[in-house]
Amino acid sequence: MNELAAIAIAIAGGLAGGLVGVGGGVLFVPALTIFLGLSQVEGESTSLLMIVIVALVGTIRQRAYGNVNLRDAAVIGVLSPLGVLIGVAVANEVSQRALELTFAALVLFVAYGLLRRAMTAPR
Amino acid sequence: MAPDPALPSSRTLKLALIGTLAGIFSGLFGVGGGTVIVPLLIFWFGYGERLATGTSLAAIVLIGLLGALAQGGLYGNVHLLTGLWLSIPAVVGVIAGTAIQQRISQRAVSLLFAALLIGIAIELIVR
Numbered sequence: 001m002n003e004l005a006a007i008a009i010a011i012a013g014g015l016a017g018g019l020v021g022v023g024g025g026v027l028f029v030p031a032l033t034i035f036l037g038l039s040q041v042e043g044e045s046t047s048l049l050m051i052v053i054v055a056l057v058g059t060i061r062q063r064a065y066g067n068v069n070l071r072d073a074a075v076i077g078v079l080s081p082l083g084v085l086i087g088v089a090v091a092n093e094v095s096q097r098a099l100e101l102t103f104a105a106l107v108l109f110v111a112y113g114l115l116r117r118a119m120t121a122p123r
Numbered sequence: 124m125a126p127d128p129a130l131p132s133s134r135t136l137k138l139a140l141i142g143t144l145a146g147i148f149s150g151l152f153g154v155g156g157g158t159v160i161v162p163l164l165i166f167w168f169g170y171g172e173r174l175a176t177g178t179s180l181a182a183i184v185l186i187g188l189l190g191a192l193a194q195g196g197l198y199g200n201v202h203l204l205t206g207l208w209l210s211i212p213a214v215v216g217v218i219a220g221t222a223i224q225q226r227i228s229q230r231a232v233s234l235l236f237a238a239l240l241i242g243i244a245i246e247l248i249v250r
Contacts, residue, residue, distance in 0.1 A: 058217040
């Protein structure tokens with residue numbers, strides 16, 4: 001039963017990856033920890049493996065549809081580890097709660113921008 | 124407008140900033156880079172939703188690989204067999220998701236992304 005739930009969530013994570021271009025970790029981690037009994041660290045690490053596989057297959061599909069700019073993706077990807085180091089350093093200096101609320105506000109602002117775009121630019 | 128030789132480098136700088144921001148947010152919140160990459164490609168580069176999500180996936184492949192290498196200690200925590208078998212339904216999902224995405228409007232992709240962001244915001248607030 002738990003395996004079935006994990007499979008359903010994994011499908012949903014993959015769907016999210018294909019539909020909106022995220023890795024799906026938001027869903028893979030709970031599937032691994034809640035339903036398959038992995039610890040948080042094990043879940044996050046194993047989720048990373050799944051994200052790479054899912055993103056790779058998703059990229060191959062999107063490339064076939066003509067929706068990938070490989071050069072831009074390479075620049076973004078190569079520079080991200082620098083950001084991770086900065087993020088970890090910042091996390092040690094500032095209250096995690098303040099960061100979460102700031103990020104929540106930022107995310108809502110971006111959501112508002114996307115909603116406005118969807119409403120005003122019929123395509 | 125005449126081609127400006129400075130443009131490619133400013134474009135590269137913006138891309139570098141997107142990569143750095145994606146890394147910062149995943150380092151801080153464990154939220155994947157896609158949450159940051161997709162909207163910034165749309166708003167800063169005028170990417171359509173499909174190109175933004177496809178390019179985001181390609182960047183995530185690299186980010187995931189580099190992340191796994193950078194945090195080499197995590198390797199011991201990867202449950203290889205579990206991760207591999209659970210990837211099978213996830214891959215089915217991503218193949219279906221990309222196929223569905225080609226058949227819906229880009230506006231619908233924006234709406235889905237906005238819904239995802241609102242969900243993430245709620246999760247961050249009640250966490």
